[in-house]
Amino acid sequence: xxxxxxxxxxxxxxxxxxxxxxxxxxxxxxxxxxxxxxxxxxxxxxxxxxxxxxxxxxxxxxxxxxxxxxxxxxxxxxxxxxxxxxxxxxxxxxxxxxxxxxxxxxxxxxxxxxxxxxxxxxxxxxxxxxxxxxxxxxxxxxxxxxxxxxxxxxxxxxxxxxxxxxxxxxxxxxxxxxxxxxxxxxxxxxxxxxxxxxxxxxxxxxxxxxxxxxxxxxxxxxxxxxxxxxxxxxxxxxxxxxxxxxxxxxxxxxxxxxxxxxxxxxxxxxxxxxxxxxxxxxxxxxxxxxxxxxxxxxxxxxxxxxxxxx
Numbered sequence: 006x007x008x009x010x011x012x013x014x015x016x017x018x019x020x021x022x023x024x025x026x027x028x029x030x031x032x033x034x035x036x037x038x039x040x041x042x043x044x045x046x047x048x049x050x051x052x053x054x055x056x057x058x059x060x061x062x063x064x065x066x067x068x069x070x071x072x073x074x075x076x077x078x079x080x081x082x083x084x085x086x087x088x089x090x091x092x093x094x095x096x097x098x099x100x101x102x103x104x105x106x107x108x109x110x111x112x113x114x115x116x117x118x119x120x121x122x123x124x125x126x127x128x129x130x131x132x133x134x135x136x137x138x139x140x141x142x143x144x145x146x147x148x149x150x151x152x153x154x155x156x157x158x159x160x161x162x163x164x165x166x167x168x169x170x171x172x173x174x175x176x177x178x179x180x181x182x183x184x185x186x187x188x189x190x191x192x193x194x195x196x197x198x199x200x201x202x203x204x205x206x207x208x209x210x211x212x213x214x215x216x217x218x219x220x221x222x223x224x225x226x227x228x229x230x231x232x233x234x235x236x237x238x239x240x241x242x243x244x245x246x247x248x249x250x251x252x253x254x255x256x257x258x259x260x261x262x263x264x265x266x267x268x269x270x271x272x273x274x275x276x277x278x279x280x281x282x283x284x285x286x287x288x289x290x291x292x293x294x295x296x297x298x299x300x301x302x303x304x305x306x307x308x309x310x311x312x313x314x315x
Contacts, residue, residue, distance in 0.1 A: 006034070006064055006231065013038040013062035015047060015096055016069030020176050021111060021169070024224035025066050032228065038062050042069075048091040057099035065100050065108040066227060067093070067149075074183045075138050082141040089145035097152045097164065107163040109231050110153050112146040114170045114241065114282050115139050124283040127168075127239050136277075154237040165234050167227065170243035170282045173301065174220030175308040186250065187217060190257045191306055198263040205258070205265060208273035211251030216281045218244045219296035219304075229292045243282035244294045250275075260303050 006012065012029060016022035017039045029037060038060055045056055047069050071088040078085055093110070100108045117125050118133030130150075135143045153164035171185065178184045179192045190207070197205045226242045234240060248256070254267050296304075 012064045022068035024220040028224040053095040057103040078139040086141035093149035110166040124281040126283040194261045209275040214247040219301040222294040241282040245284040
């Protein structure tokens with residue numbers, strides 16, 4: 006991409022979109038198109054068509070989506086499938102109509118079957134049933150992949166798709182009801198430290214393994230793929246490394262400086278025993294993650310403390 010190219014980052018206020026904007030700006034890309042959802046409702050076909058006709062972006066990072074945890078996915082399944090289908094269809098179709106040079110669609114590793122072999126390779130897509138709790142979201146993301154591939158086949162577009170694993174980073178959701186495991190742990194352990202509590206309770210046995218990648222690495226990989234990847238093959242974005250929930254909780258405890266003990270509530274569900282993405286395809290293109298987990302959690306904890314004081 007030329008440094009002066011007109012680049013549209015859809016979803017620039019989200020966790021991934023904001024990181025992509027930071028990455029592009031750091032590399033000297035100054036012609037960024039940014040619209041809030043109040044300025045441009047991506048579910049509105051007419052509004053999206055008019056935006057692309059008027060602005061004519063050359064490159065598109067499609068990071069806009071309705072996202073949430075298990076509670077939100079279970080409570081609002083119609084919203085999750087409708088909103089995400091509309092966003093993808095409108096942006097991808099308008100990108101073709103207006104002659105966008107290249108588009109990157111960002112999905113999620115939740116697109117893979119619930120019982121997929123580990124580590125999860127890209128070719129496991131559509132080989133088994135999905136996790137029921139987020140099936141509407143996953144189906145929408147799979148439709149986004151198929152949209153990209155279909156426009157490439159029929160219209161000769163250059164639309165690519167990447168699937169990030171569990172993300173964390175500045176701007177994460179720390180709400181204990183709706184957040185994912187890492188930000189929830191950071192908040193619970195911090196609040197226990199401040200309160201002088203003797204223990205922190207962690208759901209489950211602590212035995213499941215999870216993979217995490219810092220959102221700045223995802224942004225770096227996204228810009229890399231825009232430059233270096235072509236075709237219909239989807240690409241996992243991950244660290245290729247995993248950690249048990251017990252060891253993750255101990256790491257958070259160390260970083261926060263909580264002197265108390267961790268208590269594992271084994272009456273609570275563990276979820277999937279293991280969820281690790283195979284990142285050999287991305288590594289073979291020449292990209293590897295840079296932010297180590299301890300370094301990354303420390304930086305996010307520092308951001309969280311700043312946000313509390315702000």
